[in-house]
Amino acid sequence: MVEKGIINVSRRIRWVLFLMWGIPFMLGAQQSPHRNYVLPDPFQRTPIEHILQSTSGLIWLGTPAGLFTFDGHEYSRWSRPDSLDEPSAVSALFEDPTGLIWVGYADGHICQWKNRFQGLTLWSPEEGLPQARITGFAYATGNFWIATYGEGVYVWRNKRLYQFGVDDGLPNPEIYCIAADAKHRIWVGTDDGLTELQFFGDDQKRIRHVRPERFPDQIVQTLRPDAKGNLWLGFFEGQIVKYTVASDQIEVLPTIPDQYPISCLLHLEDQELWAGTEGGDLWRYSFRGKRWTRGIPEATTPGGIIRDLIMDRENNVWVASQPSGLFSFYRPVEFIPSSGISVQATLEDSDGQIWAGTPAGLYRLVHDQETGLYWPRHAQSLAKENVLS
């Protein structure tokens, strides 16, 4: 008896799923599509707060105990240069278009990682480094951007460092998040909403505020651009907003139950939006179903804090959480409760509906509005047929 089956959410690999579903059924085994990772001793209890996958495929992990990489088999810990105090919390990770890894620290230092032999080297511009927590990096049109919590935003251009501060019109020097959108615009989130920054070659700065009263909350804690040039904003009071930059439209999504502060967002191919919260665990929003469901209940802890979310090149979603730790989740394959039926065959039809063939007939999986779960519905016309394929 198989308690859970696996369904494929992608039509292209429908037949693969068909086989995959059959195997655990035949073996009578349960498989979990998520995998946990634990840092090596003595860092096993160190929380992971930032995740990055570089073009080399390495997974980079930022923690209060410094920087780690994971190559799929082994972890490596990367110390800062001897001239700097150890340890210092990693507060931002970024890979620029040249493949250089930028590491921002809570004490304002910035290091670069060029290769395994050189390790981390301190970045030392003539202008000096911020003395505030680095909260993020971004790159667009030849400008490298550095966000800080307390000193506004710096931009590195032609080997000179410039600052966007309150004296330049920045609404708040405490920057929570920074990102370049698909049109190469730079956005920052602060206690005073969303702001676009522009910097031109002749030192000209331009700052444009999106009026914060248009949003359900002022505090933009996280922002994630999508491939279409839209921005997804997560607010302190738990709301999530899609900001369509081109038309200046704001769409407020239904709120996640209990409205915990949004800590991170991940937009997946117009199918889903994943949201990490501070104290409310991980949630997934289906654009088709227009509803929220718990992210990966079997992997996370109710009341947990989600620090970061990324999708790697193999479609695994990586989640940095507390107290559940770091885990990856193979998103195209997930478990759906099958209510004890013996699934022998599956099909996703052209409307995206999932069908299951069983010895007791044909079932169609639908969403139950009250429980938020998928349950099979009996197809009456085939109720007594043994559906094999």
Next chain:
Amino acid sequence: MLHGSILRCLVLFFLISGLTSHAFSQSETMSTATGRIHFTSDAPMEVIEATSSATRGVLHVARRTFAFTLPVNSFNGFNNALQKDHFNENYLESEKYPEATYSGRIIEQVDLTIPGTYDIRAKGNLVIHGIPRERIIRCKLIVKPDEIKVVSTFTVRLGDHHIQVPRIVHQKIAEEIHVDLQFTLKPL
């Protein structure tokens, strides 16, 4: 009698020291008129150095704002007189743009009424040859009860300020000029 004299001395001492510290804390503006600036152009075929001690400027201690100005033709110490003429007439055009200025604000929120040594960054508008450029310049501030000493080194790119050097002298004048300065600011 002796007791009374000691008491009077102590009262006087505390009064003076109190007044002095009060005077310093109230002296919100520090200034200089003799700030020293030295530059070096280290080109493949020639090294050019010159110094000026004519920088004037003020620092507002509480607001952490500052403004300094330097007469461009006050530099001395070139390799020869002709070089100084070229500097003023051809490159810096000091008759047309007689002063270089730098004004702005200290980024770090330091309390400059407390003696100590502070590594800070100044953010301001550096105007040379009439062309303004935003610059962040690292400085060391040595704060004493009666003065603030400013020490800094930074670079200036000629191209940033539209200072054009003829191709024929490219090997003699560096594109990037190294500048070091030392100011002693006193209460105004």
